[in-house]
Amino acid sequence: MITFSFFLLAFLILIILVFKYQQLRKTTRELLAFRYAIENSDNVVVLTDKDRKIEYVNDAFEAHTGYTKHEVLGKNPGILKSDLLSDDFYKNMNETLDRGERWQGELINRRKDGTLLYEKTSIVPIVVDGELIQYLAIKLDITDYIEQQQKLQQSAAVYETIGDGIMITDSEKKILSINPSFIQMFGYDEEELIGQEPTIITSTKQDRIFYRRMWYSLMTKDRWKGKMYNKAKSGKRLPTWLTITVVRDKVGAIANFIAIYANLEEIIEMEEKADYLAYHDSLTQLPNRAHFERQIVDIFDLAKMSKEKVAILFVDLDRFKVINDTLGHHVGDGMLVELAERIKKVLGKNDLLARIGGDEFVVILNPVKEKKDAGVMAAKILSVIREPINVQDYHLNTTASIGIAFYPEDGEDRSTIVKHADSAMYHAKDKGKDNYQFYTKQLSLDVQARLNLEQELLHAMEREELFLYYQPQYYLKSGKISGAEALLRWENLNLGRVSPDKFISIAEETGIIVDIGYFVFEEACKEYMHWKEQGLDIDSISVNISSVQFREDDLFEKLKEIIIKVGIPPYSIEIEITESFIMEYSTTNLTILEDLRNIGCKISIDDFGTGYSSMSYMKSLALDTIKIDKSFVADLPHNTHDVEVSKAIIALSKSLGYHVIAEGIETPEQEKFLLEYHCDIGQGYYFAKPMDSSAFVAFVKEKNQ
Ligand code: C2E
Ligand code: MG
Ligand code: MG
Numbered sequence: 001m002i003t004f005s006f007f008l009l010a011f012l013i014l015i016i017l018v019f020k021y022q023q024l025r026k027t028t029r030e031l032l033a034f035r036y037a038i039e040n041s042d043n044v045v046v047l048t049d050k051d052r053k054i055e056y057v058n059d060a061f062e063a064h065t066g067y068t069k070h071e072v073l074g075k076n077p078g079i080l081k082s083d084l085l086s087d088d089f090y091k092n093m094n095e096t097l098d099r100g101e102r103w104q105g106e107l108i109n110r111r112k113d114g115t116l117l118y119e120k121t122s123i124v125p126i127v128v129d130g131e132l133i134q135y136l137a138i139k140l141d142i143t144d145y146i147e148q149q150q151k152l153q154q155s156a157a158v159y160e161t162i163g164d165g166i167m168i169t170d171s172e173k174k175i176l177s178i179n180p181s182f183i184q185m186f187g188y189d190e191e192e193l194i195g196q197e198p199t200i201i202t203s204t205k206q207d208r209i210f211y212r213r214m215w216y217s218l219m220t221k222d223r224w225k226g227k228m229y230n231k232a233k234s235g236k237r238l239p240t241w242l243t244i245t246v247v248r249d250k251v252g253a254i255a256n257f258i259a260i261y262a263n264l265e266e267i268i269e270m271e272e273k274a275d276y277l278a279y280h281d282s283l284t285q286l287p288n289r290a291h292f293e294r295q296i297v298d299i300f301d302l303a304k305m306s307k308e309k310v311a312i313l314f315v316d317l318d319r320f321k322v323i324n325d326t327l328g329h330h331v332g333d334g335m336l337v338e339l340a341e342r343i344k345k346v347l348g349k350n351d352l353l354a355r356i357g358g359d360e361f362v363v364i365l366n367p368v369k370e371k372k373d374a375g376v377m378a379a380k381i382l383s384v385i386r387e388p389i390n391v392q393d394y395h396l397n398t399t400a401s402i403g404i405a406f407y408p409e410d411g412e413d414r415s416t417i418v419k420h421a422d423s424a425m426y427h428a429k430d431k432g433k434d435n436y437q438f439y440t441k442q443l444s445l446d447v448q449a450r451l452n453l454e455q456e457l458l459h460a461m462e463r464e465e466l467f468l469y470y471q472p473q474y475y476l477k478s479g480k481i482s483g484a485e486a487l488l489r490w491e492n493l494n495l496g497r498v499s500p501d502k503f504i505s506i507a508e509e510t511g512i513i514v515d516i517g518y519f520v521f522e523e524a525c526k527e528y529m530h531w532k533e534q535g536l537d538i539d540s541i542s543v544n545i546s547s548v549q550f551r552e553d554d555l556f557e558k559l560k561e562i563i564i565k566v567g568i569p570p571y572s573i574e575i576e577i578t579e580s581f582i583m584e585y586s587t588t589n590l591t592i593l594e595d596l597r598n599i600g601c602k603i604s605i606d607d608f609g610t611g612y613s614s615m616s617y618m619k620s621l622a623l624d625t626i627k628i629d630k631s632f633v634a635d636l637p638h639n640t641h642d643v644e645v646s647k648a649i650i651a652l653s654k655s656l657g658y659h660v661i662a663e664g665i666e667t668p669e670q671e672k673f674l675l676e677y678h679c680d681i682g683q684g685y686y687f688a689k690p691m692d693s694s695a696f697v698a699f700v701k702e703k704n705q
Contacts, residue, residue, distance in 0.1 A: 044119065044139040050132050052076050064119075064141045066112035077137070080109035082116060093123075100125050100132060107139070118146040165240075165261035171254040173197050185240075185263055187233035198259065203237050205229035214244075218257075222246040227264065239264040281355045283333055284340035292354035292362055296414050299352075299366050300407055308367035310407040311374035312417050314425040315343070315381060318399045318433040320359035325551055327394060334391035335398065342384040346377070362421075371406065371438065378402045378436035386434065399434035401425055410439050423447040430505070454506050456492050461515060465491055468523050469690035472699060473542070473661060473683045476675040481700050483540035483574065485683065486524035487690045488516070508548045517549045521559060525566040525573065527693050536700050542574040542604060547581040556595045563599075570600035574625065578606045582621065590621065597622050604661070609645060619656055626653040630664020633684070637673040650677050 038045050039058050044065070047056035054072050062068055065080060072079065081090075085108055096103040102124045109117045119139040126134040159166060165182030169175050175193050183190060186201055193200065206228060217224040225243040232238050241262040249255045279291035287295065296312075303310045317339070324332035336359070343361060344353055352364040363381070368374050385400045403425025411417040424439040427446070431437060460466050470484040490498045507513040521543050528541040549555055563570055575596060582590075582605065593603055604625035609632050628649055635642045646662075653660045662674045665684030674682060688699060 042140075044137075044141065046077060046137040046139070048077065048135045048137070050134065052078075052135065055134070060141075064111070064117060065109070080107075080117070082108050082110045084108045084116075097123060097125055097135065100127060106142070116143065117141065118143045163263075165263075167193075167198065167259045167261070169198065169257045169259075171256065173257065176256070182261065185232070185238065185261060186230070192233075201230045201232070203229045203231040205237065218244060218246055222248070230261070239268050284337055284355050286340055286344075286361075287352065287354040289354065289356040292352070292356055292364075293414065295352060295354075296364065296417075299364060300412075300414070303367060303407060306367070309369070309409075311363075311365040311368040311371075311377075312405050312407070312421045313363040313365065313374065313378055313381070313436075314403040314405075314418075314421040315361040315363060315385075315400050316402075316425050316429070317359035317385070318401055318429070320398065322547065323396065323398070324358075331391050331394060331396075335389055335396060338389050338391070339385055339398075342387075343381055346380045346384055351377075368406075374404050374406070375436065375438070378404060382434060382436060401428035401433050402436035403428055403439065404436060405439040420444070426450075450506070453495065453498065453503065454510060456495060457490075457503055457506055458510070458512065460490055460492065461512070461519065463493075465493075466516065466519065467491070467692075468520065468527065469692055470527070470696040471683060471690035472688045472696065472703075473681050474687055474703075476662075476671065476679055476682045479703070481538065481703055482681055483538055483542060484696060485542040485576070485690075486520060486527075486544070488520055488544075504546070508546050511548065513546045513548050514552055517546060518558060518562070520544070522562045522566065525562060525568045528572060529566055529568055530693070531697060531700075534697060536697060537704060538700065540572050540574045540602065542576050544576045544606065547578065550577075550581070550592060556592050559596065560599065570596075571602070573600075574602040574604050576604045576606040576627070579608050579610060594622055597624075609649060623656075623658055625659040625661055627661045627663055628679070630684070633662050633664045633670055633674070634666070636670045643673075646674070646679075647677055650674075650679050654678065 041058060042060055044061045045056070045058040046054060046061060048054050053074050054077060057069055057072055061072075067079075089105075093103050093105065102122065104122045107119045107121045109119060111117050118141070120142050121137060121139040123135055123137045125132050126136055159179050162179065163181055165185040166177075166179040167175060167182055168177040175196050175198065178190060178193055188200075214224045214226070223243070223245050225241070228240055228242045230238045230240055241264050243260045243262075245258045245260075246254055247256040247258060279288060279294070280286065281288045299310055302308075320332065320335070323335060336355070340353070340355065340361070343363070347353055347363065348365075350366055352366065354362050354364075356362050363377070365374055365377060382400060382402065385398060389396045389398065403421045403423065405411065405417050405421035405424060407417055410420045420439040420443070423443045423446075424437045427443055428435050428437040437443075467489050469487045469489050471487055472481050473483045473485060474481050488500050488504070490500075490503055492498060504513070507516055524541050524543045528538070531538055552558070563573070575593075577593075597603055602624040603622065604627055605623060606627045607629040608626045609629045626649065628646055632642045632646050632649075636646060637643055650660050659681065660679045661681040661683060662670075662679045663683045665671050665674065665682045665686045667686060670684075671682060671686060691699065
């Protein structure tokens, strides 16, 4: 019994031992598994003693912090601290743990290399038998997540604030999202667009090929960019620079389209402004030469298709240069602006007016039915230009000359037509200005001849082809010779005798009249002194001075020099200037005349009656003689109008104390009439034609005997 009992006890003990052993093994196994799990966990595990000294860290700790176990064992976890969390934060954490409670939160630490480490952390105090023995910290590295969040936040801020419009669609092109700038650009509300397709803002400006190209690029390169016109809600067409990007998912299927719209409105406006400046005249706002040249090619092309006629009118102001030179540019500018307005008013809405040079305008009548319609328009333009213009207290008169050429009959290309309209305009100038002329084939020949003449004239001085003739002037009462007018003559080897009426204007335009003028003046003064030496009793010598010569600042000085050199008494010199000259120059610029008068020269107004000057204006000038133009004398005494004008000129001149000379007396009737009305001096073929110096000496000797 005892033995049995003993055995039983022993057996029981054995069973208990086996059970215990198995339990222990299980616990050990469990502990091992637990340890294995901790060691291999992706979470960082840190175990410290109750004084917060590190007793254990797992592999993940090494991987995430960059520290080895060796380096941290026995140290405080504070070695990981960044300075990004406040002291309060740690104080709060320690208080929680000291109370034996679990702490949870996000730590911002630093890795060994200094980079930031964001950790979602849970720290548990381990209490055994009521005694705190350790702390266990389990931490999840959330650095990537945090950084991604930050990036997303930045992107979102960009999305919200960027000036470009952004639209995001799904793969079906249904709008998912748009940013505030998009709303502002297109004027739609968000609700109106979400779920819609981008076609809602498409304009018809682009054609199908355009879109096909765009989709091809998107499908092959995942990207397209280019200029696109869109339509805002208001219907306004909106130019944009559009960039579309395809966003694909992991398997390469299209997830989204992102479209970025940069508004080009301002840039295009600026481009247009630059374009406007390049093609318009800043003074008159009219199209300029470049615009005209660009436009005319299109106009001709269209006219060719529709078999219509186009007229080109070249409008050149007659006295503009002088106004500009003497009254100043601002006066000239004011005049141009006014004239541009006037011309514009008489044109039709299809007609084009451009300013192609200082005082040159061009009008394109497109289309024009008949030639005479262009003539009617030219006459209208001339009449509005002729009306007096008030600019800054000046009352100005001007006229224009117009040349007209037609497409296609006068030329099939731009440069030919332009050239022909130009030569027609010069023809109008030659015809006495203030008129219009059509281009004819003959004109081209004339232009050639004129160019030829110009070339020859350039060398006339050096080749000594120029010389003077003298036409006697005589007292109508006594028949005694009072003086002579020096008249220039040109004898050219190829051209023969060329009339001054032909070459003087060319000499003026080319400017060589300046040199020629000094030559004439000196030559005439010298001849006069020769006559005196030969005992001729002649009061004066008249010399014509061109208005072009008056543009020379030192004209007076140079003339004075010649006078002194030749030794001629200045009171023997009569300077002839034309009436149109007086009109072209303002009183302020007439000081040269006063200077000349102050040293004793006499001033004579030539061709009086042909200009527009008023007698009251004449009164204000310092003059000595008025020369009635030969066109008035020609029809005396039959033409009643001319009779009245001549009588008036003589009477008024006398009342102002001026001498009167009548030029172009060809008949005894004319002479008789002029004498009757107290004209002082006569000049004309009836008395004597212009002649060379020796003939003149002989003539005077015979007459004055
Ligand atoms: P002008 O100064 O009015 O000169 C008078 C013109 O009338 C001269 O023509 C003269 O020959 C012409 N004439 C004189 N009597 C008669 C007449 O009874 N009947 C007709 N039909 N004509 C007559 P010319 O010499 O051919 O000169 C023409 C113009 O050329 C001049 O007109 C003048 O404006 C200009 N001219 C001539 N010589 C010079 C010069 O040395 N310098 C400048 N600047 N111009 C000159
Ligand atoms: Mg004269
Ligand atoms: Mg004259």
